[in-house]
Amino acid sequence: MGNRLRTIHDKQAQAAAAAGQLRRGPVRARPHLGDADKAIARDELRRILEHAARLASHEARRGLRGPRTRDLLLLELLASTGLRASEAARLEVRDVVLEGEPYVRVRGGKKRRPAQVDTVPLTQRLARELASWCRGLEPRAPLFGHAGDAAAPIDRRAVWAIVKRYLRAVGARAVLNVHSLRHRFLTDLASAAGANPFDVAKLGRLRRMDTVLEYFGASQTRAAVEALPLPWPARRTAPYRRRK
Numbered sequence: 446m447g448n449r450l451r452t453i454h455d456k457q458a459q460a461a462a463a464a465g466q467l468r469r470g471p472v473r474a475r476p477h478l479g480d481a482d483k484a485i486a487r488d489e490l491r492r493i494l495e496h497a498a499r500l501a502s503h504e505a506r507r508g509l510r511g512p513r514t515r516d517l518l519l520l521e522l523l524a525s526t527g528l529r530a531s532e533a534a535r536l537e538v539r540d541v542v543l544e545g546e547p548y549v550r551v552r553g554g555k556k557r558r559p560a561q562v563d564t565v566p567l568t569q570r571l572a573r574e575l576a577s578w579c580r581g582l583e584p585r586a587p588l589f590g591h592a593g594d595a596a597a598p599i600d601r602r603a604v605w606a607i608v609k610r611y612l613r614a615v616g617a618r619a620v621l622n623v624h625s626l627r628h629r630f631l632t633d634l635a636s637a638a639g640a641n642p643f644d645v646a647k648l649g650r651l652r653r654m655d656t657v658l659e660y661f662g663a664s665q666t667r668a669a670v671e672a673l674p675l676p677w678p679a680r681r682t683a684p685y686r687r688r689k
Contacts, residue, residue: 482618482620483620483624483625483628484625484628484629484632485617485621485625485626485628485629486629487629489612489615489617489618489621490524490626490629492615492617493520493611493612493614493615493617494517494520494521494524496611496614496615497513497516497517497520497611498517500513500516500517501513501514501516501517510578510595511592512592514578515578515589515590515592516607516611518571518574518575518578518589519533519589519604519607519608520607520608520611520626521571521574522549522571522575523604523608523623523626523627524626524629524630525567525568525571525630526549526565526566526567526630526648527565527626527627527630527631527634527648527649528549528551528565528627529624529627529650530601530604530605530608530623530624531601531604532551532650533589533604534589534598534599534600534601534603534604535552535598536549536551536587536588536589537584537585537586537587537588538579538582538583538584538585538586538587538588539584539585540552540588541567541575541576541579541588542564543572543575543576546566547566547567547569547571547572547575548564548565548566548567549564549565549567550562550563550564551563551564551565551650563647563650565648565650566648587599589604591603604623605622605623608622608623608626609622609623627649630649631645631649631660632660634648634649634660635657635660635661640661642654642657642658642661645657645660645661
């Protein structure tokens with residue numbers, strides 16, 4: 446039986462090789478990244494937002510509602526709310542509520558039915574920018590449409606491509622993607638003064654409490670390391686010289 450299975454496997458491998466389906470060279474496993482690698486650094490986030498703002502300013506001077514302005518609003522929304530790419534792509538104009546305390550309605554979400562709606566608060570600054578962006582648009586219109594057809598909503602892959610393009614433009618780390626903005630938001634939220642797991646779970650639309658506690662554990666570990674009373678030696682100010 447063992448020889449027969451080995452013969453079948455060899456024939457399948459030969460057929461796959463003839464069809465060009467086998468990769469040449471060693472197969473490299475995907476690197477396992479820790480929380481610090483997954484989250485975008487604050488300096489990297491600042492650089493992509495500044496780059497997007499410079500590009501959007503050219504459209505603003507001409508009074509255009511163009512793709513660069515859309516990209517800037519999308520990046521600011523992802524960074525300040527921790528929305529997933531699919532959640533941001535599904536947003537419609539009617540989901541932006543600006544009366545009173547501004548917020549966005551997030552319909553569906555990861556492993557959630559479309560009928561389930563969560564509310565995510567907006568900063569006052571972003572609310573003013575979204576109010577200007579939504580002016581004159583139909584309530585059922587997509588909040589972020591395609592560059593060539595604003596009435597056609599972008600999808601999850603388009604959101605990933607937009608964020609990745611700006612990350613490459615500023616020379617950010619290659620491992621970063623749109624989900625890195627969400628990791629940054631949740632990490633900062635967990636490390637904020639007075640934060641509790643229930644707030645992180647609600648604002649992040651997280652259903653598993655062990656995922657919430659991972660963010661708290663990472664932030665508390667960093668704080669504990671920084672607070673260690675280690676007997677640091679005095680640093681020498683003279684430059685090091687190589688022994689001959």
